[in-house]
Amino acid sequence: MSSSTERRRSESANSRRTPTPPPVDDTPLAAFFAQFAAFSFNESQSSNKNFDRLVKVLKCDVEDAQRRIVVREGFKDALVQEFNTHFGTDGNDISNWQNLCRVLRIDPVPDSIEACRQRVWDTHVNLVDLVDSARTGKPVKLFASLGELTAYTLQQKPKKFFPKENAYQGGLLKELLREIINPYFGKRRNGSAKRKERKRKQKAARAAAAVDF
Numbered sequence: 001m002s003s004s005t006e007r008r009r010s011e012s013a014n015s016r017r018t019p020t021p022p023p024v025d026d027t028p029l030a031a032f033f034a035q036f037a038a039f040s041f042n043e044s045q046s047s048n049k050n051f052d053r054l055v056k057v058l059k060c061d062v063e064d065a066q067r068r069i070v071v072r073e074g075f076k077d078a079l080v081q082e083f084n085t086h087f088g089t090d091g092n093d094i095s096n097w098q099n100l101c102r103v104l105r106i107d108p109v110p111d112s113i114e115a116c117r118q119r120v121w122d123t124h125v126n127l128v129d130l131v132d133s134a135r136t137g138k139p140v141k142l143f144a145s146l147g148e149l150t151a152y153t154l155q156q157k158p159k160k161f162f163p164k165e166n167a168y169q170g171g172l173l174k175e176l177l178r179e180i181i182n183p184y185f186g187k188r189r190n191g192s193a194k195r196k197e198r199k200r201k202q203k204a205a206r207a208a209a210a211v212d213f
Helices: 004-016 028-034 048-058 065-087 094-103 114-119 127-136 148-154 171-181 197-209
Strands: none
Touching: 028 048, 028 065, 048 065, 048 127, 048 148, 065 094, 065 127, 094 114, 094 127, 094 171
């Protein structure tokens, strides 16, 4: 047997043992939308607008309510997995927090987890926008207050809600969602708030974090 034949057989065997790396754009959201042959995923468009178009293409909002639920749940899973892919799941990994700091344009980037947490928590950003920015490369929009973030989230058409509870949530995402849903108005926020105002803000925050596709 010639050496070239042996080499080809060896290369063929190695190719079967070593899986081919997935394409760069084979992310959870891209894979989710790729399931639907009649739909074309627009990578430069926001995730929620892509989903809104998908529902219209499938016509499952009117003709098949149960299918809409299944599709919606699949989208929610993919959105959370997309976050995990780009930002990680371990809330005790400083590199994950520092990456968030860089994406949120926090400068200088702190050199401790606690300092990173503090700076990220004090930054107001829509989590759907955050996920989309990793795909589109566009700078994520930052807000001066939780109230401004809530207003922005509710004004979008369709609204940019992020899944509040999901089986795929890692520790990092849970920390971010907990900070949005249950904001702390004590010393860490440099002052106290009256009980009535605190409840109003908490209610608004829950509305912003809830899911209703």
